[in-house]
Amino acid sequence: MLSGEQILSKKRELKRIFSEGDIGKMKSKNRIVVAPMGLFYQNCLDGLELKPHVIEFYESVARGGAGMMIVSASFYFPMMNEASITQPFAMWDDKYIGPMSKLVKAVRKHGTCIGLHYTHMGSFAHSMITGEQPISASGNFKNPMTHETPREITKDEIKEVIANLSDAAKRAKEAGFDFVEYNAYSGYLIREFLSSATNSRTDEYGGPMENRLRFFKEIIYATKEKVGDDYPVIAKISGDEFVPGGNTWKDAIEIAKAAESWGVDALHVSPGGHDTSIPLTLGYVPQGAFTYLVRLVKDEVQTPVITAHIDDLFFAEKVVSLGHADFIAFGRKFLVDPEFPLKGKEGRFEDIRPCIRCNQGCYDKVMSWQNVGCLMNPPARIEMECEDIPVIKKKKIMVIGGGPGGLSCAEVLAQRGHQVSLYEKEDTLGGQFNPCSIPPGKAEFTLAVEYFKNRLPKLGVNISLNSEVSLAVVEREKPDVVIVATGARFAIPSIPGVERENVVTAIDVLEGKADVGKRVVVIGGGGIGCDTALFLAKEGAMDAENALFLKEWGGLGEDFLDFTHKGKQVTILEMLRSIGKDMGVSRRSLTRRLLRMNNVQVIPEAEVIAVTDRGVEFNKDGEKQEIEADTVVIASGMDPENRLYNELQGKVPELHIIGDAQKPRKALDAIQEAVALAFKI
Numbered sequence: 018m019l020s021g022e023q024i025l026s027k028k029r030e031l032k033r034i035f036s037e038g039d040i041g042k043m044k045s046k047n048r049i050v051v052a053p054m055g056l057f058y059q060n061c062l063d064g065l066e067l068k069p070h071v072i073e074f075y076e077s078v079a080r081g082g083a084g085m086m087i088v089s090a091s092f093y094f095p096m097m098n099e100a101s102i103t104q105p106f107a108m109w110d111d112k113y114i115g116p117m118s119k120l121v122k123a124v125r126k127h128g129t130c131i132g133l134h135y136t137h138m139g140s141f142a143h144s145m146i147t148g149e150q151p152i153s154a155s156g157n158f159k160n161p162m163t164h165e166t167p168r169e170i171t172k173d174e175i176k177e178v179i180a181n182l183s184d185a186a187k188r189a190k191e192a193g194f195d196f197v198e199y200n201a202y203s204g205y206l207i208r209e210f211l212s213s214a215t216n217s218r219t220d221e222y223g224g225p226m227e228n229r230l231r232f233f234k235e236i237i238y239a240t241k242e243k244v245g246d247d248y249p250v251i252a253k254i255s256g257d258e259f260v261p262g263g264n265t266w267k268d269a270i271e272i273a274k275a276a277e278s279w280g281v282d283a284l285h286v287s288p289g290g291h292d293t294s295i296p297l298t299l300g301y302v303p304q305g306a307f308t309y310l311v312r313l314v315k316d317e318v319q320t321p322v323i324t325a326h327i328d329d330l331f332f333a334e335k336v337v338s339l340g341h342a343d344f345i346a347f348g349r350k351f352l353v354d355p356e357f358p359l360k361g362k363e364g365r366f367e368d369i370r371p372c373i374r375c376n377q378g379c380y381d382k383v384m385s386w387q388n389v390g391c392l393m394n395p396p397a398r399i400e401m402e403c404e405d406i407p408v409i410k411k412k413k414i415m416v417i418g419g420g421p422g423g424l425s426c427a428e429v430l431a432q433r434g435h436q437v438s439l440y441e442k443e444d445t446l447g448g449q450f451n452p453c454s455i456p457p458g459k460a461e462f463t464l465a466v467e468y469f470k471n472r473l474p475k476l477g478v479n480i481s482l483n484s485e486v487s488l489a490v491v492e493r494e495k496p497d498v499v500i501v502a503t504g505a506r507f508a509i510p511s512i513p514g515v516e517r518e519n520v521v522t523a524i525d526v527l528e529g530k531a532d533v534g535k536r537v538v539v540i541g542g543g544g545i546g547c548d549t550a551l552f553l554a555k556e557g558a559m560d561a562e563n564a565l566f567l568k569e570w571g572g573l574g575e576d577f578l579d580f581t582h583k584g585k586q587v588t589i590l591e592m593l594r595s596i597g598k599d600m601g602v603s604r605r606s607l608t609r610r611l612l613r614m615n616n617v618q619v620i621p622e623a624e625v626i627a628v629t630d631r632g633v634e635f636n637k638d639g640e641k642q643e644i645e646a647d648t649v650v651i652a653s654g655m656d657p658e659n660r661l662y663n664e665l666q667g668k669v670p671e672l673h674i675i676g677d678a679q680k681p682r683k684a685l686d687a688i689q690e691a692v693a694l695a696f697k698i
Contacts, residue, residue, distance in 0.1 A: 031330060033337040035362055038084070038344055040321050041249040041282035043195050045084035045130050045344070048337050049358045052325050052348035053089030053134035053198065053253075056389045057382070066116050072123050078351050079129035082358030085344065086124060087198050087251075089134035108133065108185040114192045121193035132196035132251070133189045135182060139206030140167040140215070141291065154209045154216040154223070154232075161292045170206075175222065175232060178206070183239035186250070196249035196282070199236060201272075204290035207233050208255060211272060214263035226268065230275050237279045251323070252276045253285035256310025259293040266310055270317050277320045285323040285346065286311040296607050297326060298349075300374040301458035304332050312341040328372050330361045349379050352391040367471045370394060371464035377685040381601030392421075393465060395689040406696050408434040414698070415440065415494060417486045417661065418502030420448020421684045422676030422691040424469040426500055429695035431476035438494070439478055442485040446470055448504055449677075449684065452527040456548035457555055457611070488664050498671040498698060501662040502691065505655035505677035510540070514628030515651070523549040523652040534647025535585055538633045540625055542591030544600045546652030547608050550587045553650075554615040558584035588618040588644055590625055590635055599683070620644075655681035671698075 035047045058071045078086060107113050117133075124131045140153040140160040151160070152174065153167035160167065170178070186197045201207035209215040210232040216223050222231050233252075240250055254273065257266045264272070273284050288307035289297050296302055304327065311324035325346040327333050333345040350357055354370035361369065370393050378390040412435050416427045419441030431437045445451070447466035454462035473480060484490075491499060507522045509515060521531035523545050539550045567573045589596060589612075596612075596619055597605040612619065624636040632646035655677065662674045673694055676687035 031334050031361060034330060034334045034345065035358075038321065040085075040196065040251070040344075042247055043130055043249050043282075046128050047082070047084035047358065048344045049082070049084050049333075050323055050344050050346040051078055051083045051086040051351050052346035053087040053200070054348050054352070054379075054389070055089055055383055057386065058388060067120055072120050074355075075120060075131075076123040076127070078355040079124040079127035079131075080359075081351075081354075081356035082362060083129050083351070084358075085130045085132070085195075087132050087134045087346070088120070089136075108135075108188045108192075109181065111188065114188050117189075117194075118192040125193070125195075130195040132198055132249075133185075133194050134198045134200060134253075135185055136200035136203070137178060137182070137206040139204070139209045140165070141203070141205055153206065154212075154229075155218055157217050158215055169218070172220070172222075175235075179232075179235050179239050182236055183243045186240045186248075187243040190244050190248055196251060197240070197244075198251040198253055198285060199233075199240075200253050201233055202253040202255050202285070202287055202290055204292040207236070208258075208290065211254075211268075212258060212260070212263050213268075214258065214260050226271055230272065234275070234279055237276070237281060241280055246280060249282040250280070251283040251285055252281045253287065255290055256286045256288050256307065256314060259289045259295045266313050269310065270314055273314045273318050273320075277318050281320060283321045283323060283344075284314060284318065285325075286314050286342075287325050298374065298380060299376060299458055299604060299607060300461050301607065301611070302326070304329055305336065308336055308341055311336075315341055315343075328374070330357070349374075349391065352379060352389065353393045367468075368475075369468075371461065371468050373459075373461040373465050375459075375462070375601075375684070376603045377601050377683055380603040384602045390685075390689070392685045392688055393425075393468075395425075395685065395692050406433065411435055412497040412698065413495075414438070414498040414500065415486070415491065415496040416500045416502060418448065418504055418676075418678065419443070419446040419480070419482075420502060420504045420676065420687075421450055421465070422504075422678075422687040423448070423500070423502030424473070425688045426502065426675060426691035426695045427473055427478050428469065428476065429692050430698065431473065431478045433695070435698070437476075437478045438481065438496075439473065440481045440484045440486045440490075442483070444483050446480070446482070452524050453548075453684075455527040456552040459548070486661060488661075488668060491665060491669060496669065498673070499665055499669045500691075500694070501659070501665070501672070501674045501678050502676050503658045503661055503678045505681040506658050507651060508654040508656045509651060510625070510653050512540075512625055512627060517628055517630075517649075519647065520628055520649045520651060523650055526650055527552060531648075533585065533650075536632075536645055536647045537585050537587045537650060538644055538646040538648075539587060539589045539650045539652055540633070541651065541653035542589045542593070542596030542619065542621070543652065543654070544597060546589060546591070546650075547597050547600070547612065549650060549652055550589050550617050551608065551611055551615060553585045554587045554612070554617050555584045558615075584615065586616075588620060588646075590623040590633065590644075591619065591621050592624060594621050596621065601683075657681060 038045045038048050121131055140151045142151040143163045144150055151167040152170040156167050156169040189197050211229050216229050221228055256269045258264045288310055307326050311322055315322045321343040323344040323346050324342040327345055328350050336342050349372050353372045357369045375392050377392045382389045414430055414435050414437050416423050416439045427437050427439045450462050450466050454460055525531040526549055537553050539546050597608055626634040628649050632644050634643045657678050659678050665672050675691045
C-alpha cells in the first residue's frame, strides 16, 4: 500500500496528462481520450432513442474526468439487415440527429468534448449481417476474419461512399458533436485503399501511394467542404500494419504528412489492425511496446497526435512529457473504471479498479457480437449501477469464499449498504486469481487481488482469513443471508497410475508446490492445461532481457531469441480435436501460437490409458502409444466445491451459491453472476 507521501509524490508527477490540449479550435481539459470502442449496447432496431443505460454509461465516463470522447462505431448508411441486433449508432438519416444530440448534451455538461468515429467496414462486413457481398478497394484477397472474398468497389460507389460519409459528418456537427474521426486503421475500407496488401487497382485509386491516398483525400476534402475548415476532423491510421506486403512505419509517415496537408486536425496513430498477426492487447504485450510508432509520426508532423495501447497513467504522463504524443487514448481502462482520470488526478490510485488485460469481457465479446463488459466491471454492474439500486433493508450477510466471485459480490453488497463479512479458508484473498497470475502474460491478475485487499476494508467488509466455515459457524453468526462462493477443486480422472508420486495437479505446479522434471506431460488441453504447459515450457529458458544484453555485447549469435524458448520439454494430451476450446477467441489463437513457438508438442484426440513408471500410455487413431515423462500434470477439469452449500440447505433464512461452487466456468461468468445477485439482495 502506498504511503501518504508516495501518493502525493505520484500526484505531483501527473502534470502534462492533466494539462489542457488543443485540436484545431477545440480545447480539451486534459490529454485523456476515450478511445473508440464497439460496445454493442445499442442497435438501430431499438428505435431512434438511445437506451437510457447507453447514455448513462457515456455520461459516467465524462463524469469520471475524461477530456475527450470518441464514440464508436457510427455507420453512415443502413448496412445491417433486419435480422441484425448489433449495429450501435446510426447517422445515415437526419432523423438520428435529435436522439444523438441527447448523448452530446449528457456528455458535454461535464466538460468533456465528444466526437463520432465513422467507419466503413469494407471487406470486414460479413454478408451474413449485411445480406450482400462485401466491398473493398480490390477483390483479390480473402478477409482473414470473415474468410469472405470481397468484390472491387466501383468508381460510382466510391463517389457514393464519399458523399454519404461527408453528409454523416455534417449531421454529427448539427447534433452538437465537437468533431468527427475517420477510421483508416482497423483494416476497414479506407485502410484497404491505403494498403499495398489490399489495393491492387490499376486506376487512379491504385498503384503508387499518391493514388492509394486519393480515396481518403477526397473524403477529407468533401467533409471539410460540408462542415467547414474550423470543424475538427481526426484521422485514425496504422503506424505499421504488421501485415505481409502491407504498409510499414515509413508509409505511415507518408500518410500522416499527406493527411496533415489536407487539413486533418489530428492524427490518431495505433499499431496494426484487426488483420495483424502480432498481439496488440493481451498481457503478453509490454507497456508502451508500440509507442515508437507514434513517436516516428510525431517527429514528422506539426498536427497533434493521439496514441493508444497504454493503460497506465504514469506511463501516459511519460509519453506526453517526452513529446512522443499529445493525447493518450484509453479504451478498456474506461470499461473497468470510468472514473480513473478523476481518481488519478486526486491521487486516489489505490481506488482505481485495474484492467487485468484478460480480454474475457471486452475483445472476446466484440468478436462474438455480444454486449461488451469487463471481468472486473461486468455488464450487470454497468447496467445496475446506472439504475442506482438502493438497499431497501440492510442485511447481515456472510460471503464464504474469497475468490473472484466472492470478492466481487462482497464489494457490491457493501457499496449498497449491507453488513458484509467475508470468510476465506486460505491465508490470502484471491482464490483462482492467484494461480492464474503465474503463467506468462497474466501477471496483471495480481492487480485484481491487490485492489480487493485495499477496497473491501474501506467499504467496511469484515475479512476473516484462515477461516474454514462450517454449519456451526454459520449458526453462531446468525446471518440473514449466506452466499457460498467456495469455488472448485481439481477433478482427478480415474486413470490407472494417477496416484503415483510423479503425478501432480496444474495448480500445484503453478503455486510452486510440486517438483517438476525435465520431461513433462500435461493431461488436458483446456485453458489451464495450456497455461501450465506454456509456463513449464518457459521455465528454465533464458530471460529475454538477458538474451538482449548478451546479443548487444556479442555474447550470442543471430539465433539469440531461440534461447528464450528453451525450457522444459512439454507435451499436451487432449481428448478433443483441438486445444483451448474453453478459452476466449482472442487468447486462444495467440496461446496456440505461443505453445508452438516454445516447442510444446500437442497431441489431440488422445485417450489416456494409464500413467506408468516410464510416462503415459494413450490411444491415438486406434493405436496404443506411450510418451516418456518425468512428471505428469493433471489439468483435465474441475468439480464444484459445494459441500457447505448442501449442508446449509434449510438452515439459514436466505441461501445462495455462486461461481465455480455452482458450476466451474470462466471467471467472467462467475463474477457477472455474483454482481447480478449482489444487486438483487
